[in-house]
Amino acid sequence: MGKNKKKDRKHSEDKQERRVEKLRRRGESDFVEVRGSVIHGQGVYCIDPIEKEQYFIEYVGNRVSKEESEKRALKQFEEHEKSGAAAVYIFNLTKKWDLDGNVEWNPARLINHSCNPNSEAIQDGKRIFIQALRDIGVDEEITFDYGFDVDCYEDHPCRCGSSDCIGYIVGRDYHDDLADRLAAKETSDVS
Ligand SMILES: C[S@@+](CC[C@H](N)C(=O)[O-])C[C@H]1O[C@@H](n2cnc3c(N)ncnc32)[C@H](O)[C@@H]1O
Numbered sequence: 001m002g003k004n005k006k007k008d009r010k011h012s013e014d015k016q017e018r019r020v021e022k023l024r025r026r027g028e029s030d031f032v033e034v035r036g037s038v039i040h041g042q043g044v045y046c047i048d049p050i051e052k053e054q055y056f057i058e059y060v061g062n063r064v065s066k067e068e069s070e071k072r073a074l075k076q077f078e079e080h081e082k083s084g085a086a087a088v089y090i091f092n093l094t095k096k097w098d099l100d101g102n103v104e105w106n107p108a109r110l111i112n113h114s115c116n117p118n119s120e121a122i123q124d125g126k127r128i129f130i131q132a133l134r135d136i137g138v139d140e141e142i143t144f145d146y147g148f149d150v151d152c153y154e155d156h157p158c159r160c161g162s163s164d165c166i167g168y169i170v171g172r173d174y175h176d177d178l179a180d181r182l183a184a185k186e187t188s189d190v191s
């Protein structure tokens with residue numbers, strides 16, 4: 001490789017490293033830490049009281065075009081078919097861009113789902129933040145509603161442990177629909 005090409009490559013690698021470092025710092029939070037979760041695998045826990053409506057961690061990742069994002073979502077879906085993990089890392093940013101948070105420097109990617117979540121992911125400009133839906137105390141696990149569709153509900157059993165857990169990872173908006181489907185299934189199983 002020529003001297004100039006080597007120099008260019010080094011320059012673009014350094015630039016990329018600086019970009020990731022900046023995003024890694026943006027994704028850090030003094031309010032939470034990653035721990036083994038009672039819900040699933042790793043989770044994110046509160047270590048300093050969080051007030052209702054507070055933005056307490058940014059959901060960082062790589063900005064990708066819609067076309068690239070569709071490819072990645074498909075890949076995550078295929079991985080899901082093999083491993084049982086779901087494609088939950090891509091957020092809509094603008095008409096042109098999405099955010100793929102499936103990177104090790106995004107601790108917020110480890111937030112688990114709950115049927116009675118204490119947080120939600122919200123967009124502020126071109127950034128995504130996790131905002132508290134209520135006051136959150138130390139040692140509480142951070143959760144949000146993944147908003148999954150009801151169609152493949154059986155693929156995603158929910159272990160959120162909340163008293164109103166509907167049994168499957170399905171968005172709040174679909175809970176009534178799911179309750180109807182579960183009731184119909186129970187009736188047909190009995191008869
Ligand atoms: C974005 S990851 C969350 C982090 C995950 N706990 C880990 O250790 O990688 C999403 C995956 O976590 C699991 N998960 C999240 N919330 C769950 C819940 N309420 N019940 C069961 N599994 C859950 C599912 O396997 C889901 O596909």
Ligand SMILES: [Zn+2]
Pocket residue numbers: 114115116158159160161162164165166167168
């Ligand atoms: Zn649940």
